[in-house]
Amino acid sequence: MAFLTCQFSRGEILLKPLILYFTADYPSTEILKSFLEAVDPDVVKYVEIGIPESNPLYDGPTIKATHSLALKNYKPNHLAEYTGILGRKGIPAFALSYYEKFNKLGSGYATFLKDAGFSGVIIPDLLTDYSEESDRIIPEIEEIFSFIPFFNPATPDGLINAVSSLTGSWIYYGLQPSTGIDIPFDLEEVSRRILDLLPGREINFGFGIRTTGQIGEILSLGSSGVAIGSLLVQYLNDKDLEGFRKFQESVKEVCASAE
Amino acid sequence: MGKIMLSTQDTAIIPREWYNVVPDLPKQLPPPVDRDEKNSSIQLLNQILPKTILKQEFTFQRYTKIPEEVQEIYAQIGRPTPLFRAHGLEKALDYHGKILIKYEGATITGSHKINTAIPQAFYARDEGSTGVVTETGAGQWGTATTVAASLAGITSKIFMVKVSFNQKPLRKEIMELYGGEIVPSPSMETEFGRQLLAKVPEHPGTLGIAISEAVEYALEHDLKYMLGSVFNSVLTHQSVIGLESEKQLEILGEEPDVMIGCVGGGSNFGGFVFPLMKKFKETKIFASTASEVPKFTKGEYKYDYVDTAKTLPSIKMYTLGSDFVPEKIYAGGLRYHGAAPSISMLVNSGRIKSSDVTEDQVIDALKLFARTQGIVAAPESGHAIATAIEYVKANRDSKETILVNVSGHGLLDMSIFQR
Structure with a gap:
C-alpha cells in the first residue's frame, strides 16, 4: 500500500514520505541554506539537522566526516536560520544531538533547541549509553517539545515498549546498526518487527538506505517515511543542487509508480 | 541410585x-x-x-532455524552432550547440595x-x-x-x-x-x-x-x-549448549540455583547461560576468568578494538586493552583481552558476577575433578570448576544446585601438569 504514504499533485490528503538529514553548517552555512531552500515540501515531511559533535559515535564514516568539517563552521545562531527556511515551507525541523550536551546543559538545552525553531529532538546514544537516564530526561524534554525515540534492531522489545509509551511522537527506526553502512538484513522481517510492536504509531525508517528502489520497497512494507542522510552528502560536496532536486523528483516517481 | x-x-x-x-x-x-x-x-x-x-x-x-544439514552434523559430532550429576566431586567436597556438569568435552573435537x-x-x-x-x-x-x-x-x-x-x-x-x-x-x-x-x-x-x-x-x-x-552470532550458535541443558534439566527434574562457566571471549559462557537465564530468572551466575587476565575485575567497560591491529570494529566490552599481552598461562582460550558485549553489559549491570582464578587453583581443581569424576577437563574449563569448588567451600550448607559448564577436555593440554 505504498500509495498511502505519498502525496500526489491531485491533492489527496496523504503523508509525505521523505525525511532529510543534514549536518548543521556542512559543508558551509551558505551551501546548506541553498539546499534547504531547494527542499521540496511536496515530498519532504521533516528535516533533521545534526548538531556537530567531536565524536558522533553511532554515525558511519560518511556522516562522521561531515561532523569534523561542520565543527569548524558551526555557530549556534545559524540553527534558527535553517529552521526559518524550513518553517516558511511548512516543514518541521528536528534536531539530532548526542546526549553529552543534555548531560552538560540539562533541559535548558532542549529549550535552546526549541527556541531555535526545532519541533523535537533525536538523541541517538540515549538508549545505548544512558538508558538509566531515559525515564528522567524523556519526560523533561516532552515538557518542552517532542522527544523522538530512536530504536534499531538491537533495541530489546521491552525497551521499545517502555520508551515509546513515554511519548506520542513519531518513531525513528534505524534499519542498520550505523549510518551509511551496508549490513545484509531481511527488510520485510526488520520492518514487520517494529510495525507489529508499535501498531498505529508513525514509524519512519532510516540508516543505510541508498537507492530510490529501496525507498519504494520500504514504503510498500508500511513505513510512514524514509530518512536519507549519507546519500545526500555527495550532492552537498558537489554543490549539486540540480542533482538534489532530481533526487527528490525521483522519490515522487517511486511513489507514483507504487500507486 | x-x-x-x-x-x-x-x-x-x-x-x-x-x-x-x-x-x-x-x-x-x-x-x-x-x-x-x-x-x-x-x-x-x-x-x-x-x-x-x-x-x-x-x-x-x-x-x-538451524539448517537441517547443520542439525545432522550436530548429531554426528556428539550432540547432545551429556549433562550429569558430579557425585564424586560432591562427595570429595562434602557438599550436600548438587553439582551438575554440562560436558562439552564429549564432542568429537573435545570442546564447544x-x-x-x-x-x-x-x-x-x-x-x-x-x-x-x-x-x-x-x-x-x-x-x-x-x-x-x-x-x-x-x-x-x-x-x-x-x-x-x-x-x-x-x-x-x-x-x-x-x-x-x-x-x-x-x-x-x-x-x-x-x-x-x-x-x-x-x-x-x-x-x-x-x-x-x-x-x-x-x-x-x-x-x-x-x-x-x-x-x-557466535554466542547464538553456542546457545545449543544452554538449550540442550534446559531440556536435560527438565528430564532430570532439576533447577539450577547457581550457574558457572569460564570466559575467554565468552562464547561457551554466553551459549550456556543465556538460554537458561530466560527461564531461571533468579539464578546466580558466575563468570570465571583467569587472575592473569582479569578483564572483569581490572579491565574497563568501554569501546575497544577486537584485534590488536585495529582492523575489526570497536565494540563496547570489558577490556584490558587491545594491545594487552597476558602472561603465558596454559589456558590459552582465556588469554583474550576482552569479552562479548552482551556478557560485558550483564557483568556491568551486576546480573553476572565475575570470579578470578589463579593457575594454581585451576591445577588443583583439574586434579580433583579428574580423580573424582574421571574427566580430564581443559585448563579453561578448570577455571569454572575451580570457581564452583570455591563457591561450595563458601556455601557448604546451602544445599544449592550448581550447574557448571565444562567447555572442553584437556587431553591435549597435559603440559599444564608438568610445571
Whole structure:
C-alpha cells in the first residue's frame, strides 16, 4: 500500500514520505541554506539537522566526516536560520544531538533547541549509553517539545515498549546498526518487527538506505517515511543542487509508480 | 541410585533453533562502531564474513532455524552432550547440595567450539568460498575449524598464537590431521606479523594479534574469516549448549540455583547461560576468568578494538586493552583481552558476577575433578570448576544446585601438569 504514504499533485490528503538529514553548517552555512531552500515540501515531511559533535559515535564514516568539517563552521545562531527556511515551507525541523550536551546543559538545552525553531529532538546514544537516564530526561524534554525515540534492531522489545509509551511522537527506526553502512538484513522481517510492536504509531525508517528502489520497497512494507542522510552528502560536496532536486523528483516517481 | 544423565543418546534433544539473547537484554546492546572516518571496519565485515553470519550478527530475532544439514552434523559430532550429576566431586567436597556438569568435552573435537565452526564453514561454502581462515589460542577453536572445513569440503588456514603453538605441539598435529594449514602467530605471512617480528623477533603472540593476521590473510586471499568468539552470532550458535541443558534439566527434574562457566571471549559462557537465564530468572551466575587476565575485575567497560591491529570494529566490552599481552598461562582460550558485549553489559549491570582464578587453583581443581569424576577437563574449563569448588567451600550448607559448564577436555593440554 505504498500509495498511502505519498502525496500526489491531485491533492489527496496523504503523508509525505521523505525525511532529510543534514549536518548543521556542512559543508558551509551558505551551501546548506541553498539546499534547504531547494527542499521540496511536496515530498519532504521533516528535516533533521545534526548538531556537530567531536565524536558522533553511532554515525558511519560518511556522516562522521561531515561532523569534523561542520565543527569548524558551526555557530549556534545559524540553527534558527535553517529552521526559518524550513518553517516558511511548512516543514518541521528536528534536531539530532548526542546526549553529552543534555548531560552538560540539562533541559535548558532542549529549550535552546526549541527556541531555535526545532519541533523535537533525536538523541541517538540515549538508549545505548544512558538508558538509566531515559525515564528522567524523556519526560523533561516532552515538557518542552517532542522527544523522538530512536530504536534499531538491537533495541530489546521491552525497551521499545517502555520508551515509546513515554511519548506520542513519531518513531525513528534505524534499519542498520550505523549510518551509511551496508549490513545484509531481511527488510520485510526488520520492518514487520517494529510495525507489529508499535501498531498505529508513525514509524519512519532510516540508516543505510541508498537507492530510490529501496525507498519504494520500504514504503510498500508500511513505513510512514524514509530518512536519507549519507546519500545526500555527495550532492552537498558537489554543490549539486540540480542533482538534489532530481533526487527528490525521483522519490515522487517511486511513489507514483507504487500507486 | 539417583537419576544420572550420562548421555541421552536422544537426538530429539538437539535444538532445532538457536537462541539470540539481544531482544531479551535489559538494555540496548551498544553496536560496533568505526573509529576511522575514511575506512569503515564494519563494511569490512562484508568482505570477510559470510552474509548469513553478518545477518545473524545484527538480527533482532530471538530464534533462528538451524539448517537441517547443520542439525545432522550436530548429531554426528556428539550432540547432545551429556549433562550429569558430579557425585564424586560432591562427595570429595562434602557438599550436600548438587553439582551438575554440562560436558562439552564429549564432542568429537573435545570442546564447544565445533558448535559454531560447523555453521560458519557451511555458510562460507554455500556462498562460494573455497576456504576459511581463523586464529586459535589454545587450539580448540583451530581444531574445530579444521574439522568443520573438512566436513564442508573447503580448506582451512589457522594462525595459532605462538606461545600455544610451542606449548601444545599435539594441537598442531591434530589440526593438520584434519587437513588444516597451521602457522605460528606472529608470522611472516602477513604485513602485520612481519612488522611485529621486526620489532620483537621472539614475540609470544596474543589472540588479538592472531585475529589481525587471520583477517588480513582472508582479505588478501579472498577467503572467509571464521569468528571464534566475542561476536553475537557466535554466542547464538553456542546457545545449543544452554538449550540442550534446559531440556536435560527438565528430564532430570532439576533447577539450577547457581550457574558457572569460564570466559575467554565468552562464547561457551554466553551459549550456556543465556538460554537458561530466560527461564531461571533468579539464578546466580558466575563468570570465571583467569587472575592473569582479569578483564572483569581490572579491565574497563568501554569501546575497544577486537584485534590488536585495529582492523575489526570497536565494540563496547570489558577490556584490558587491545594491545594487552597476558602472561603465558596454559589456558590459552582465556588469554583474550576482552569479552562479548552482551556478557560485558550483564557483568556491568551486576546480573553476572565475575570470579578470578589463579593457575594454581585451576591445577588443583583439574586434579580433583579428574580423580573424582574421571574427566580430564581443559585448563579453561578448570577455571569454572575451580570457581564452583570455591563457591561450595563458601556455601557448604546451602544445599544449592550448581550447574557448571565444562567447555572442553584437556587431553591435549597435559603440559599444564608438568610445571
